[in-house]
Amino acid sequence: MQYALIIREAAEDFKRREDPAYKNGWIAYTQALVQAGIMTGGAGLTGPETATVVRRRGEDHDVQDGPFPEGKEQLGGFYLIDVPNLDAALEWAARVPISQQGSVEVRPRLQM
Structure with a gap:
């Protein structure tokens, strides 16, 4: 069965991404998933300051x-x-290398 591991990080974790030790933890974890033959996809995302949200407002939408x-x-x-x-x-x-302030949500993938 497929599951999504949804990574939520604290603001300071986004700043640590260039730290070699922090980065190496994520690389090792990803390699372990690949070596176990269970990784089917995924991606790291840029920080929240790069985000844009689109909200529906009836027939219109707002962009923030x-x-x-x-x-x-x-x-x-x-x-x-x-x-x-x-x-x-x-x-x-x-086993996800999140900080003490982070979390991982596990959710089954919707089969369509």
């Missing part, structure tokens, strides 16, 4: 440029993995 400081955690990226069950997905989620 970032940053969006209201939340402590921001969407930092995601992995798509194919594992036998939720327990396996949770085991991989627990």
